[in-house]
Amino acid sequence: MHSVSEDDFALRFREIHPPLAPQAALEEANRCLYCFDAPCAAACPTHIDVPRFIKKIATGNLRGSALAILEANILGSSCARVCPVDVLCEGACVLVRSHQKPIEIGRLQRHAMDHFYATGASLNFQPGASKAPRIACVGAGPASLACAAELRRAGFGVTIFDSRPLGGGLNTYGVAEYKLTPSDSLREVELIRSLGAEFRFGTSVGDDVSLDELEKDYAAIFLAVGLGPTEALGIPGQDLEGVVDALTFIADYKTERTIRVGRKVVVIGGGNTAIDAANAARRLGAEEVQLLYRRGEREMPAFLFEYEHSKLEGVRFRFQTQPVAICAAAGSSIAVGAVECVRMELGAPDASGRRRPEPVAGSNFKIECDMAIAAIGQSRLLQFLEKTRGVERKAGNVVTDAETGRTANPRYYAGGDCVNGGREVVDAVAAGKRAGAAMVRWLEASHG
Amino acid sequence: MADLSTVFAGSIRCPNPFWLASGPPANCGEQVMRAFDAGWGGAVWKTLGEPIVNVSSRYSSVDWNRQRMMGLNNIELITDRPLDVNLREISEVKKRYPRHAVIASLMVESRREAWHQIVRQAEDAGADGLELNFGCPHGMSERGMGSAVGQVPEYAEMITGWVKEAARTPVLVKLTPNISDIRMVARAAKRGGADGLSAINTINSITGIDLDTLTPRPDVGGRSSHGGYCGPAVKPIALHMIQQIAADAEARLPISGIGGISTWQDAAEFILLGSGTLQVCTAAMHYGFRIIEDLIDGLSNWMDSKGFRTLDDVRGLSLARVVEWKNLDLNYKIVARIDPEKCIGCDLCYTACWDGAHQCIHLDRTEASPNGHRTPAQVEAQSARRIAITPIAKLDGDRLAGSRPVTPLARIPRVDEEECVGCNLCALVCPVDGCITMAQIDTGRAFESWEQRAAASGKGEHC
Numbered sequence: 043m044h045s046v047s048e049d050d051f052a053l054r055f056r057e058i059h060p061p062l063a064p065q066a067a068l069e070e071a072n073r074c075l076y077c078f079d080a081p082c083a084a085a086c087p088t089h090i091d092v093p094r095f096i097k098k099i100a101t102g103n104l105r106g107s108a109l110a111i112l113e114a115n116i117l118g119s120s121c122a123r124v125c126p127v128d129v130l131c132e133g134a135c136v137l138v139r140s141h142q143k144p145i146e147i148g149r150l151q152r153h154a155m156d157h158f159y160a161t162g163a164s165l166n167f168q169p170g171a172s173k174a175p176r177i178a179c180v181g182a183g184p185a186s187l188a189c190a191a192e193l194r195r196a197g198f199g200v201t202i203f204d205s206r207p208l209g210g211g212l213n214t215y216g217v218a219e220y221k222l223t224p225s226d227s228l229r230e231v232e233l234i235r236s237l238g239a240e241f242r243f244g245t246s247v248g249d250d251v252s253l254d255e256l257e258k259d260y261a262a263i264f265l266a267v268g269l270g271p272t273e274a275l276g277i278p279g280q281d282l283e284g285v286v287d288a289l290t291f292i293a294d295y296k297t298e299r300t301i302r303v304g305r306k307v308v309v310i311g312g313g314n315t316a317i318d319a320a321n322a323a324r325r326l327g328a329e330e331v332q333l334l335y336r337r338g339e340r341e342m343p344a345f346l347f348e349y350e351h352s353k354l355e356g357v358r359f360r361f362q363t364q365p366v367a368i369c370a371a372a373g374s375s376i377a378v379g380a381v382e383c384v385r386m387e388l389g390a391p392d393a394s395g396r397r398r399p400e401p402v403a404g405s406n407f408k409i410e411c412d413m414a415i416a417a418i419g420q421s422r423l424l425q426f427l428e429k430t431r432g433v434e435r436k437a438g439n440v441v442t443d444a445e446t447g448r449t450a451n452p453r454y455y456a457g458g459d460c461v462n463g464g465r466e467v468v469d470a471v472a473a474g475k476r477a478g479a480a481m482v483r484w485l486e487a488s489h490g
Numbered sequence: 491m492a493d494l495s496t497v498f499a500g501s502i503r504c505p506n507p508f509w510l511a512s513g514p515p516a517n518c519g520e521q522v523m524r525a526f527d528a529g530w531g532g533a534v535w536k537t538l539g540e541p542i543v544n545v546s547s548r549y550s551s552v553d554w555n556r557q558r559m560m561g562l563n564n565i566e567l568i569t570d571r572p573l574d575v576n577l578r579e580i581s582e583v584k585k586r587y588p589r590h591a592v593i594a595s596l597m598v599e600s601r602r603e604a605w606h607q608i609v610r611q612a613e614d615a616g617a618d619g620l621e622l623n624f625g626c627p628h629g630m631s632e633r634g635m636g637s638a639v640g641q642v643p644e645y646a647e648m649i650t651g652w653v654k655e656a657a658r659t660p661v662l663v664k665l666t667p668n669i670s671d672i673r674m675v676a677r678a679a680k681r682g683g684a685d686g687l688s689a690i691n692t693i694n695s696i697t698g699i700d701l702d703t704l705t706p707r708p709d710v711g712g713r714s715s716h717g718g719y720c721g722p723a724v725k726p727i728a729l730h731m732i733q734q735i736a737a738d739a740e741a742r743l744p745i746s747g748i749g750g751i752s753t754w755q756d757a758a759e760f761i762l763l764g765s766g767t768l769q770v771c772t773a774a775m776h777y778g779f780r781i782i783e784d785l786i787d788g789l790s791n792w793m794d795s796k797g798f799r800t801l802d803d804v805r806g807l808s809l810a811r812v813v814e815w816k817n818l819d820l821n822y823k824i825v826a827r828i829d830p831e832k833c834i835g836c837d838l839c840y841t842a843c844w845d846g847a848h849q850c851i852h853l854d855r856t857e858a859s860p861n862g863h864r865t866p867a868q869v870e871a872q873s874a875r876r877i878a879i880t881p882i883a884k885l886d887g888d889r890l891a892g893s894r895p896v897t898p899l900a901r902i903p904r905v906d907e908e909e910c911v912g913c914n915l916c917a918l919v920c921p922v923d924g925c926i927t928m929a930q931i932d933t934g935r936a937f938e939s940w941e942q943r944a945a946a947s948g949k950g951e952h953c
Contacts, residue, residue: 072556075921078837079853079870081901087878100555129881139834139897140922313884343884394884419884444877466880476877 051301054325055219058351059123059149067153071100074145077136082147085134087472088115088188092131096150108158109166111151115475116191117184117230119159120213121468122151123222128347130468159229169238172199175261175489177481179203180247183211184467185266185458185474187234192478194237198485201260202239205246208297209234211268212459213467215293218318220325224296248426257453261489262481265430265440265449265456266474269420269464275310279368280416284378288319288417295322304413308381309333309357310365311417312342317349319415320357331357332409336364336386341396360409362386364401368414380408420464430454439463447477455481492793493800494786496531498766499660499686499744502619504591506531507801508757508785511748511769512595512621512664514566515779519579523586528779529786532591534688534769535580537568537623538608539597539635544570550697550707552723561723562772563697565708565715567629568597577615584616591767592616593662597623597635600645602652609656619659621746622650622684624675625666625691627718637691640666643678650682660685662746665731667724668694672731676741686744687735688769690728692718721772725750729763733812736764752781754788761801762808820943821935824912824928826851826905832925835901839916839926841866850909851916856900862909907931 062070074096082092090111098107111118127133127148135144177193179186182204190200208214209231214224235241245251256263272287274280284304288311295301303326309316312335323331333352335342338361342349353359363383371379385405388397422438432451434441440456442448447455457473459465494506509532510516510525516533525533544566552561569576584592594612598604612620623630624640631638639645646663653661663679665672667690676687694716699706706714728749735741747765751757752773760768773781798804828839843851844866853869854861905916917926 069556075836075838077835078841078866079873081835084873084876085878087880089874089878126880136834136836136897139895343882345883462879463885465882465885469880472878 054327055223057123058220059152061156062146062149062153064153067099067150068102070146071096071150073137073142074100075136081134081136082131082145085130086115087130087466087468088121088475089472090114090118090131090151092147095154096145096147099150099154104154104157105161107154111154112158112165115468115471116188116233117213117467117471118151119155120184120210120217120222120227120230121471122148122155123226124213124217124466125468126345126347126466129345130466163229163233163236165233165237167195169194170197172238172240173197174199175485176201176259177262177264178256178260179264179266180256181211181266181268181458181460182206182209182231182241182243183266183268183458183470184213185470185477186211186264187230188471188474189264189266189455189457189478189481190234190239190474191237192475192482194234194239196482196486198482200239201242202234203242203245203247203251205244205249207243209241209243211266211470215297216289216315217467218292218322219296220321248429253429253431261485262453262455263430264447264474264477264481265427265433265454265460266458266470267423267426268459270423271421272315272416273418273421275365275368275416275418277365277367279370279378282368282370282378282414283376284412285368285414285416288315288415289420291319291415292322295326301326303328304411306330306411307332307413307415308365308409308411309415309417310381311335311419312337312344313417313419314344314348316415316417317344317352317357319417321352321355323413323415324355324357328413332411333357333359334363334365334381334383334409335359335361336399337396338362338388341388362388362399364399365414366406369408371412378412378414380410381414382406382408420459423460427460437463442477445476446480447473448480492790492798494531494790496767496801498591498746499619499662502532502591502593502660502767503589504531504767505589506786507761507765507767508532508782509534509591509593509746509767509769510774511771512537512593512623513564513771513775515771515774517569518571518576519583522579522583522592525774525779525782526583526587526590529782530590530779532593532618532767534593534595534621535569535576535617537595537597537626538573538576538612539568540599541570541572542567542629545710547708547710550717551721552697559721559772559776561695561697561719562721562775563695563708563717563719564692565628565710565717568595568623568626573611577611580612580615580617584618591618593619593621595621595623595664596653597626597630600634600639600649602655605649605652606656609653613657613659617659619662619685620653620657621662621664621688622653623664623691624649624679625664627666627668627692627694628716637666637668640664640675640691641669643674646675647678647682650679650684654683662686662688664688664691664748665735666691667727667731667749671734673734673738673741676735676738676743680741680743684743686746686766687741688746688748689735690724690731690749692720693724693727695719720750721776722750722752722756725752725756725759729759732760732765733763733809736806736809737812752776754785754792757785757789758792758804759808761804762806763812764806764809766801766805816941816944817939819937820940821933821938823931823933825907825910825931826912826914826916827927827929828903828905828916829925829927830897830902832922833897833902834922834925835897836921837901837903838919838921840903842915842919847913847915848909848911850906850911851903852906853900853903855902855904860904860906862906 176199210227213227386399392398458470512534554560594617626636630636747760748769
């Protein structure tokens with residue numbers, strides 16, 4: 043194990059999508075066709091009116107552009123940085139069908155949002171003092187922030203609870219540093235605070251404050267608790283020193299003083315989080331990072347662009363490789379020294395439509411490492427969710443009405459990863475926004 | 491290869507019809523010689539006259555969607571170099587480039603003797619022809635010259651007459667567009683004995699205002715003045731004015747076409763409306779003399795492809811196709827056709843037709859039945875209600891869900907051909923070449939103009 047200095051940190055985590063120079067932004071904005079009922083806007087879960095904000099960049103109206111973005115997506119700055127635009131707005135750009143590159147919507151959005159924050163982050167509306175009734179949001183991630191913004195626009199009081207010391211949820215703790223820094227995430231938390239939302243950090247709902255108390259003090263409760271810790275590997279040696287879970291690894295390097303990484307790192311899992319962890323390990327100085335995935339390249343759940351980018355970061359992908367045990371280093375009983383794997387063969391398609399991996403007998407081999415990072419998906423916060431009376435779940439996810447985010451218990455709404463099973467920041471924002479708007483309609487009808 | 495050699499206004503010979511227009515690119519002999527080396531066929535020297543004092547700054551422009559200098563504006567006056575220097579350089583250029591045309595642009599005070607003198611000086615220096623600058627719209631016009639002359643047919647005729655008394659070479663009169671009917675001055679020039687017309691000079695303009703300083707451009711110490719507008723933006727105005735004088739029997743003279751010519755296509759259009767030579771300024775100021783290579787190459791390739799051997803084969807061919815509105819066929823009908831294979835689904839034609847035309851393009855291909863009454867607001871509202879999510883392979887089992895190589899049927903507009911008036915707007919806004927075409931519909935009715943119809947119905951002239 044070794045660590046890197048703070049000074050070195052920014053350099054190592056140079057952004058993968060640097061800001062557009064002002065003139066480049068103008069040129070790019072002018073390329074936009076200004077489609078009617080634009081497919082890019084339809085593809086955006088928050089339905090940002092993309093041509094509208096791009097046109098405003100083209101005319102030099104950067105403040106108007108930023109406000110047009112924020113009107114639809116109060117987390118426009120982080121979404122501009124972290125959205126998988128290839129499968130969302132930019133993937134829907136009609137220009138690809140006329141043999142041109144799609145408009146760089148994400149970077150243009152960032153251009154407008156950076157201007158907004160650089161010029162004082164003042165919105166064009168002033169919510170009045172918080173009026174009753176109040177709403178409680180559980181979790182201070184993107185879904186709750188978006189939900190709170192909707193409620194505050196309408197003047198209702200909001201309190202946001204989070205067990206961690208900082209707001210922003212995975213935007214602060216879980217997004218790869220080269221996409222979004224904690225400080226850029228936290229300025230969005232401050233924007234929501236400036237709207238009059240109250241935050242109770244370090245307060246775990248269920249432990250520090252009970253749901254009964256929330257039900258007593260608040261008209262409705264918005265559940266946006268996300269998912270639980272990374273699933274355990276469930277193989278021998280998983281508790282050895284040097285075996286870490288990806289989310290903890292990412293949260294530690296982003297927000298903790300001590301940054302530790304192995305020289306030879308193995309990452310287990312084929313999703314976007316696995317790739318984030320693998321890239322981070324490389325940037326933190328690991329000489330060799332191997333990512334193990336039990337199925338084939340085609341079946342890997344990570345976005346294609348993430349996979350392609352990760353190869354450029356120097357991550358080595360080993361497909362059809364399943365870890366079966368973590369082994370201790372020679373001469374040590376506590377430190378990881380290798381991952382024992384078995385080769386996999388792809389059989390007939392399973393329920394997901396992907397070919398089922400099956401171990402090849404006698405193909406066991408070891409990959410030396412001094413750090414193993416598990417990234418095989420997040421668990422569900424079942425213990426907490428079980429305390430929410432009348433809130434239904436399916437496969438561990440909270441069941442809601444898609445348009446309103448309302449659960450089977452009419453005083454509970456929910457959104458974000460705890461509902462969708464783990465999608466993107468923008469999906470959480472969209473869900474929070476829909477739920478907030480629905481609560482406003484409900485509150486105004488019943489209390490107005 | 492097409493023969494581009496030209497004889498203009500009787501005796502002005504040049505290897506090709508492309509001349510530098512009177513302006514900054516033809517300010518001195520050194521420039522003109524480099525231009526001839528690059529391939530230009532002639533040059534109209536920057537206007538000679540009593541040297542003046544210029545201001546700085548002098549130019550401003552209009553950019554459009556980041557394209558620089560769609561239109562250029564200048565407040566520069568005529569030459570600021572001593573007359574004898576200009577004359578010596580003209581003489582030098584003609585000695586070295588005897589096959590190229592050097593035209594002296596002239597502007598002096600409105601006295602017969604002054605004009606006689608400058609004509610003799612220019613011709614003695616070797617100029618192949620004279621161009622009378624009756625068009626400059628800024629500065630000089632305040633001193634009774636330039637467009638101050640060109641805006642009064644009687645003055646233009648009188649001065650042209652004075653010049654003709656002394657001139658031995660062809661006399662071209664350069665017309666100002668800053669007038670309600672350019673034919674009036676063109677006729678006056680012809681009455682005065684002009685051998686040719688140059689059109690158009692620059693158009694009065696204020697190109698814009700600096701929104702920080704509130705000073706219009708170009709800024710001369712916190713003040714500005716109207717200037718002369720030129721460049722690609724003025725081409726349509728120039729084409730119209732050239733057509734007007736070319737089609738007017740009382741004005742008909744050889745025309746040296748000017749006004750935004752930047753490409754060989756522009757040049758071909760000016761020739762098709764009757765231009766004998768072509769003068770270029772802004773494009774050369776923007777990109778340099780080297781643009782002549784494609785002007786010549788493109789024009790001759792086009793002529794070869796169309797079977798034209800000389801410029802005489804091309805000149806004026808489109809003139810007969812410009813008629814008065816009353817002579818257009820009321821029974822000719824076209825309708826828009828959208829190629830669904832080429833449509834990329836931007837739906838600009840849809841919004842243009844609804845807001846800017848006749849509400850006959852609809853987004854209803856996936857509706858149960860054609861619905862010409864669904865408004866753009868209803869279409870947008872439907873999209874706004876739709877819940878979109880990020881496709882996640884692990885959750886959705888389809889890693890390509892985000893890629894849309896084919897335009898969804900719902901976004902390919904449908905033209906209601908019964909309602910379509912054939913205005914062209916949709917085809918004009920469509921960003922895809924060849925996607926929207928205008929197809930002719932056989933109305934089964936013979937040619938009938940409004941003039942014929944009005945005569946047949948016995949009614950007077952109603953609009």
